Amino acid sequence: MRENPALFMEPSVRSKSEVLDDLGRANELYIRVWDQIKAAE
Numbered sequence: 281m282r283e284n285p286a287l288f289m290e291p292s293v294r295s296k297s298e299v300l301d302d303l304g305r306a307n308e309l310y311i312r313v314w315d316q317i318k319a320a321e
Contacts, residue, residue, distance in 0.1 A: 282288055303310050
């Protein structure tokens with residue numbers, strides 16, 4: 281399991297990554313707005 285890069289990223293990859301926080305109840309709004317943005321493309 282420790283060899284799985286999806287679970288244990290190299291520090292060089294992790295430094296370029298973005299962590300998403302749990303938005304709680306606001307997550308529904310986030311998804312709805314993001315869907316609208318994607319539909320506008």
